[in-house]
Amino acid sequence: MVIFDKPHALTDVPLHYCPGCTHGIVHRLVAEVIDELGIEGKTIGIAPVGCSVMAYDYFNFDMIEAAHGRAPAVATGVKRSDPENIVFTYQGDGDLASIGTAETVHSAARNENITVIFINNAIYGMTGGQMAPTSLPGQVTQTSPYGRDVNLCGYPVKVCEMLSQLDGPEYLARVAVNNVKNIKNAKKAIKKAFENQINGKGFSLIEVLSSCPTNWGLTPQKALQWIDEKMIPYYPLGVYKDRSAEKGDE
Amino acid sequence: MADKVLMKGNEAIAEAAILAGCRHYFGYPITPQTEVAAYMAKRMPKIGGTFLQAESEIAAINMVYGVASTGKRVMTSSSSPGISLKGEGLSYLAGADLPALVVNVQRGGPGLGGIQPSQSDYFQATKGGAHGDFHMIVLAPDSVQEMAELTVRGFELADQYRMTAMILADGTMGQMMEPVSLDFKFRDPVEKPWAVTGTGMKREHNIINSLYLKPDLLEKTNFDRFERYKVIEENEVLYEEYKMEDAEICVAAFGIAARVAKNAIDQAREQGVKVGLIRPITLWPFPTKAFAAAAEKVGHFLSVELSMGQMIEDVRLAVNGKAPVSLCNRTGGMIPLPEQVLDAILSIHNGGAK
Numbered sequence: 001m002v003i004f005d006k007p008h009a010l011t012d013v014p015l016h017y018c019p020g021c022t023h024g025i026v027h028r029l030v031a032e033v034i035d036e037l038g039i040e041g042k043t044i045g046i047a048p049v050g051c052s053v054m055a056y057d058y059f060n061f062d063m064i065e066a067a068h069g070r071a072p073a074v075a076t077g078v079k080r081s082d083p084e085n086i087v088f089t090y091q092g093d094g095d096l097a098s099i100g101t102a103e104t105v106h107s108a109a110r111n112e113n114i115t116v117i118f119i120n121n122a123i124y125g126m127t128g129g130q131m132a133p134t135s136l137p138g139q140v141t142q143t144s145p146y147g148r149d150v151n152l153c154g155y156p157v158k159v160c161e162m163l164s165q166l167d168g169p170e171y172l173a174r175v176a177v178n179n180v181k182n183i184k185n186a187k188k189a190i191k192k193a194f195e196n197q198i199n200g201k202g203f204s205l206i207e208v209l210s211s212c213p214t215n216w217g218l219t220p221q222k223a224l225q226w227i228d229e230k231m232i233p234y235y236p237l238g239v240y241k242d243r244s245a246e247k248g249d250e
Numbered sequence: 251m252a253d254k255v256l257m258k259g260n261e262a263i264a265e266a267a268i269l270a271g272c273r274h275y276f277g278y279p280i281t282p283q284t285e286v287a288a289y290m291a292k293r294m295p296k297i298g299g300t301f302l303q304a305e306s307e308i309a310a311i312n313m314v315y316g317v318a319s320t321g322k323r324v325m326t327s328s329s330s331p332g333i334s335l336k337g338e339g340l341s342y343l344a345g346a347d348l349p350a351l352v353v354n355v356q357r358g359g360p361g362l363g364g365i366q367p368s369q370s371d372y373f374q375a376t377k378g379g380a381h382g383d384f385h386m387i388v389l390a391p392d393s394v395q396e397m398a399e400l401t402v403r404g405f406e407l408a409d410q411y412r413m414t415a416m417i418l419a420d421g422t423m424g425q426m427m428e429p430v431s432l433d434f435k436f437r438d439p440v441e442k443p444w445a446v447t448g449t450g451m452k453r454e455h456n457i458i459n460s461l462y463l464k465p466d467l468l469e470k471t472n473f474d475r476f477e478r479y480k481v482i483e484e485n486e487v488l489y490e491e492y493k494m495e496d497a498e499i500c501v502a503a504f505g506i507a508a509r510v511a512k513n514a515i516d517q518a519r520e521q522g523v524k525v526g527l528i529r530p531i532t533l534w535p536f537p538t539k540a541f542a543a544a545a546e547k548v549g550h551f552l553s554v555e556l557s558m559g560q561m562i563e564d565v566r567l568a569v570n571g572k573a574p575v576s577l578c579n580r581t582g583g584m585i586p587l588p589e590q591v592l593d594a595i596l597s598i599h600n601g602g603a604k
């Protein structure tokens with residue numbers, strides 16, 4: 001009996017992520033969902049610029065590497081080219097909520113029929129731990145060495161809350177991957193986001209509170225706790241928009 | 251010969267693109283190329299295509315990147331400030347070896363500049379246009395007919411060599427109305443086994459990418475790409491020679507400047523001055539050999555440009571010191587009159603201008 005098997009949608013290439021980084025968990029959840037929905041053969045993923053830039057090597061389906069922040073625009077082109085294909089982006093917080101804010105907001109406003117997996121780890125991982133648009137007030141990073149001073153550099157961007165003000169998007173949810181229960185909920189949300197696309201419902205974004213032990217300067221275990229203690233209070237988990245549920249067609 | 255229709259240059263580009271099988275257009279409003287987008291907005295929905303007004307030129311070029319990745323013909327159009335924003339995308343298209351057509355209906359710069367015709371994006375277009383080692387095929391029409399023909403050719407060259415082709419026009423070309431024949435001879439379509447279309451569980455996954463963390467690998471992709479560029483330089487150079495047979499003075503001009511120059515050349519010829527024109531149609535690859543050959547028999551070159559003198563550098567490189575190269579120019583949206591060009595020709599003829 002097989003107890004633990006690699007999803008088919010993942011390749012055999014070893015992941016390059018740091019020990020305790022939850023990027024790997026989210027990759028796996030996405031791959032499991034794609035397996036379960038039987039859509040690998042028609043899925044096209046868009047990798048960002050950030051720690052997950054090499055996601056194109058890890059997924060078994062067709063992949064595109066986009067410029068920093070532009071994945072939703074690239075996904076728009078791919079989806080418009082063949083609406084039958086299943087198109088998703090996988091983006092970090094610097095990518096999605098700073099340099100790519102316009103692309104994010106407008107693909108949501110257009111209700112582009114794509115799925116967005118948004119990794120919020122409150123930091124720029126790949127470039128070595130600079131302040132992100134989602135870094136918490138007071139958070140120490142390489143470019144906020146005295147802690148994020150909101151008078152100097154403003155407040156974090158709450159992506160789900162912000163996008164929920166738009167009429168466009170179909171589904172917006174924030175999840176976390178720091179314990180078994182949260183991981184189960186994260187998978188459910190990711191699955192719904194892909195099902196929405198299959199059913200032609202439009203733009204779904206899943207914000208995943210994720211860890212970066214390396215740049216937070218914490219052990220993997222402490223990093224998971226930090227999500228509970230610091231991130232979730234500032235970024236409450238839950239569904240921020242579900243248009244189908246609002247309309248009652250479920 | 252098929253019937254001709256009266257069209258604006260910008261509309262001719264749009265219709266030719268549709269005839270070439272382009273079904274995806276992304277753009278952001280900017281003068282003086284608006285008619286391309288307006289035409290596409292009308293036509294695309296009627297023929298099952300996509301017209302999408304993007305949130306910015308950056309988004310538009312990345313939508314182009316997306317469609318190009320799937321192997322379909324796709325285009326965007328803009329004008330100078332918008333092309334600067336597309337620079338990032340142009341570099342990524344080059345790095346990922348994706349075919350696309352980009353139209354620049356130039357206006358005066360730098361900065362916000364003005365909205366009148368210009369050729370001052372020559373450097374940007376022909377020397378890469380953004381970061382990294384790369385080129386675009388740059389096509390410079392001088393009539394509405396060529397706007398249409400070079401659009402078709404641009405798509406075909408882009409597909410064949412897996413790179414961006416740019417139509418480098420200007421405000422006059424875009425607005426001018428002339429009769430056009432849309433009866434094109436199309437080349438056979440190119441196979442695109444590299445495209446991301448979904449594996450269908452039948453093949454290994456395709457990856458569209460420009461990241462190479464190993465410098466030796468990145469170097470190799472650049473060497474390989476430039477081998478392809480050599481083939482283009484060998485086979486795809488286009489230019490027109492006008493009254494060059496016995497010419498002692500050679501004018502260099504493209505686009506609207508070439509039309510003005512022809513007028514001036516005709517007037518100079520009436521006065522007995524032996525002057526001709528080499529009109530580059532491909533600005534990259536540049537007709538270097540044509541200029542080098544002319545330098546063997548011509549005593550003086552005159553570059554006529556709507557800029558502070560950009561193409562003149564390529565003319566000088568080609569002429570390689572064999573003859574002086576002078577500049578006759580207007581810029582900032584001004585167009586030289588034939589009289590100004592005639593004066594420049596006559597003063598060279600009379601042993602003046604250097």
Ligand SMILES: Cc1ncc(C[n+]2csc(CCOP(=O)(O)OP(=O)(O)O)c2C)c(N)n1
Nearest residue numbers: 049050051068092093094095123124125126
């Ligand atoms: C245009 C551009 N600007 C800056 C960079 C450098 N850069 C690479 S990754 C990155 C930040 C990524 O952070 P994030 O999106 O939060 O993802 P993470 O690495 O944390 O997963 C930056 C700024 C770049 N590659 N391109």
Ligand code: SF4
Nearest residue numbers: 017018021051125212
């Ligand atoms: S730097 Fe942070 S986000 Fe990047 S792989 Fe390491 S732990 Fe993960």
